[in-house]
Amino acid sequence: MSARFTIDRLGAQGDGVANTESGQVFIPFTLAGEVVTAARERDRATLMAVLEKSPLRIEPACRHFGDCGGCAVQHLEDGAYRAWKRDKVVHVLKGARIDCEVDDLVPCAPHTRRRVSFSARRTDTGLALGFNRHLSSQIVPLEECPIAVPQIVGALDMLRELGTLICATPKPFHMTVTVTASGLDVAASDSGRMGERQRQIASNFVVRHGLARLSVDGEIIIEPKKPMVLFGAAAVPVPPGSFLQATEPAEQTMADLVGQHLARAKKVADLFAGCGSFALRLAAKSEVHAVEGEAAALAALDRGFRFATGLKRVTSEKRDLFRRPLTFKELNAFDGLVFDPPRAGAEDQCRQIARSDVPLVAAVSCNPVTFARDLAILLAGGYRLKKVTPIDQFLWSPHVEAVALLEKPKKRR
Template sequence: MSTRFTIKRLGSQGDGVAETETGELFIPFTLPGETVTAARERDRATLMAVLEASPLRIEPACRHFTECGGCAVQHLQADAYHQWKRDKVVHALKGIAGDIGALVPCAPHTRRRVVLAARRADTGMLLGFHRHLSPEIIPIEECPISLPEIVAALDRLRSIADLVCATTKSFRMAVTVTGSGLDVAVYESGKLGENQRRVASNFVMANGFARLSIDDEIVIEPKKPIVMFGTVAVAVPPGAFLQATEAAEQTMADLVGGHLKRAKKVADLFAGCGSFALRLAAKSEIHAVEGDAAALSALDRGSRFATGLKRVTGERRDLFRRPLTFKELNAFDGVVFDPPRAGAEDQSKQIARSDVPFVAAVSCNPVTLARDLRILMDGGYVLKSVTPIDQFLWSPHVEAVALLEKPKRRR
């Protein structure tokens, strides 16, 4: 049974929010000011029809929108979408940051890494994304967020999924565009038989893929997947974390590099494969700290084979369990940290106690960024700027770079 609702605002996850006698109701794919009919279930509802459309409603860029759960707001006009994204950072940092910069937008067809869902069905191999809030896999034939190389390979990727599938359950396939070709990392597809391994390897070779790995074990690697961090080439390990788009990564690196340009020694915390460290090493000595051994090894190899870099050292360390202490940090005059969504609460407490003059905080979660910035500011840091960056097009996720300085203490 459907009921009529009026949408009051756009929620943090991109759902339209209607106010009812029993509380807020979340209706995906609706916009503020619209009158809609929807079938309600508890605090969520399924959109049935838009009776009065918002003037901000536009034609979605993808035929799979509303079925595929990868995008939330393709139906929102661009300027309004950018404002909504920036407002997420403004709202999270209310009372902390007075002046937040304009959103750096994300262009379509630029996402270099996607995680697809796959499952063998009676009709054949399904490959695509999960339906919104559902385990159902929606097969895709296009994807306007992704680089064309990924879209052009969808049929071949479906064939790889079919060749490596040894489970009745769904599994994941992370696909990354690298300078050497597509890097395909499969997870939870079941134990591969020898014949499957041989057939899959032959397919990868014949179709020009750079690498196939299963649960981070390399099945075949015809070409090492190479990613450029500035001028430094890095052979990334299977399943390596990368920023979603090259353009966003470069924007973040430019902001961080500009802020730390006077720092002779920089600590890069949660350094990954070196997206910041190897760019900063052109002007500063770098100490890269990362918990993942494979990522740190890739960073180290990249620095050793590069030319024109200052000294780069690495340290494997779980910064959640054992953050760098303020005494250790005092050996540096610049720090950049880019933690997972959980943020870096304990590490921020140590930075706050330190005398490091320049700090750059990079975050994919405005809520935990707000907490970490408050810790730093309570420790004497002055927030100089916050720049929101969109690299997860048409999704609720937004990146931000915050730059801080600590005034020198008077003796």
Template sequence: MSARFIIARLGSQGDGIAGAEGGEVFIPFTLPGETVTAARQKDRAALTSVLEASPLRIDPACRHFTECGGCALQHFEAEAYRQWKRERVAHALKAKGIACEVETLVPCAPHTRRRVVFSARRTEGGMLLGFVRALSSEIIPIEECPISLPVIVASLDRLRRLAGLVCATPKAFHMTVTVTASGLDVAVQDAGKLGENQRRIASNFVLAEGLARLSVDGEVIVEPRKPVVQFGSVAVAVPPGAFLQATEAAEQTMASLVGRHLSRAKKVADLFAGCGSFALRLAAKSEVYAVEGDAPALAALDRAFRFAGGLKRVTGERRDLFRRPLTFKELNGFDGLVFDPPRAGAEEQSKQIARSDVPLVAAVSCNPVTLARDLRILLDGGYQLKSVTPIDQFLWSPHVEAVALLEKPKRRR
């Protein structure tokens, strides 16, 4: 049965929050100030109707909005949406007692996402390929996606056919599709063990359809062309399932902010370096020491450096920075540093950076909460926060990137 609610504010995941008997209720696809009806289950409710709409409510860009689970905020007016994302970073900093003017959000354009993770499953009615409905295991098949690069959307039918060819399980599995300079790179996870006949048929399909590569659970099945991306002037052949920033524009913005900040540094440490999106750009001016826990990513970085020309020296180390962070003594050999950890942040590594004498630090994060925690550690260690720039690359989602730039004054002797 539906009940009436008044939306007070947006939560951190983009859901509207209403006060109610028994505690707050989270209602997706609503906006502050709206009066709605929704069917409540404990602290969540499914929207049934909007009785009084916010003046900030707009028509969504996609027919699948509210169903596919990919976007949370297509109904939110663009400028208000961008301000809400900026405030997510500002609120996280404030919660840690960090006083800093957060820059204007760098926006994300539609049709720019180059890396998409689809869910797939074989059913009696055929192969499903799409996104999972929020708080559900139901796969919603999609026919459009206004966040993704057009080449991905145009390939939905052949990706669905390829999913059918590699499927060897009744369960749902994932298909990561990345746009590269060489074509689409498709990495399948948890689709089951492929038989020899499946491998042959899938390989022939990839060749016929002009895809760059097909891998299953990290194993390359067929690779007509090595998938290549550009990090500045350097071409990198990325390994299967490699991490890339979701949009090329956001990556370039982050790299530009980091590069300008570290431009005076002769020796730079790049921690959580991945395939080298920062390291290979920084190497145009600085000697770089790249540290990464994933061996294939580090190998791709190293190969790219060796085949590139005109770069300063780049060396690498495979190291789990969560279990064994670089110590402050090791860090003292550098005059610049960038770190870009996963969503969990880099608490232990930040403690070592805080104790170091590295004068220039750039912190890159996809999680405002863990970024604020790590920045608090650095500030308590003597660093000064110069700027924080939020960057949107996950359009219409609650996720936001940020680049924080810090300096540590030289100690008087």
């Protein structure tokens, strides 16, 4: 049964939040100040109609918005959207009692997402390829996507054909598509065990359509061209399913902030280095020691370094920094450091950094909550926060990146 709600604020996940006598109710696709009718189920409700619209409500950029769960806030005016995302970082820093000025959000333009993970499933009418409906496993087939680069959007029909060829399961599976300098890299997961005939047909399809690579559950089915991504002057052959920043402009912004901060450092540590998006750019001016837990990512980083020209020495170390963080004594060999951990953050590693004498530290994060926790550890260890910059690379979603630049004054001898 539907009920009437007044939306009090926009929540952290992009849902409108209505305060009621029985508690908060979260209603997707609504905005602060709006009066709506919605069908309630416990603390969530499905929007039925907007009775009184917010002046900040705009026409969504995509025909699928409201059905597709890929975007949460296409209906919010741009200036208010940017302020909402910046406030997510401001709020968690205040909650951690970190007093600092936060820069304006670095915006994300439409049509810039170079890496997209689609849901797919075989149906009676063909392959459904798209994103899941909000809070549902049902797939909304896509005809357009204003966040993705044109190379991916233009390949949707071809990707549906490829998905049909590799599908060996009635269950949903995923197809992650990445635009590389060599062409599209398609990595499927949970699509089922392919027979030899099926593999051959899929391989012929990949060659015919000029794709760089097809892999399934980490196994390369065919790789006509090594998928290459540029990190500064280095061309890196990214492994199947390896981490890559979602948009190139956001990656470059982060790299510029980190590079400017560490410009005076002669020897830099890059922790959670991945395939080298920071390390290989920093090597233009500094010697770099890259530490990463994934062997395939380190191998790609090393190959990128060895085939590049004009870079200073880059060494690498395979190490699980969650189980065995670099100690403060090891860190003292460096005069600059950058760390970019997964969403869990780098709590134990930050405790070692806090004890170290590394004068320049850059912290990169995709999770404001663990970001604030890690910064608090560094500040308690004597670091001073120079700058915090929020960066949007997941347009119209609740996700926000942040870069913090810190310094530690030299100890007097």
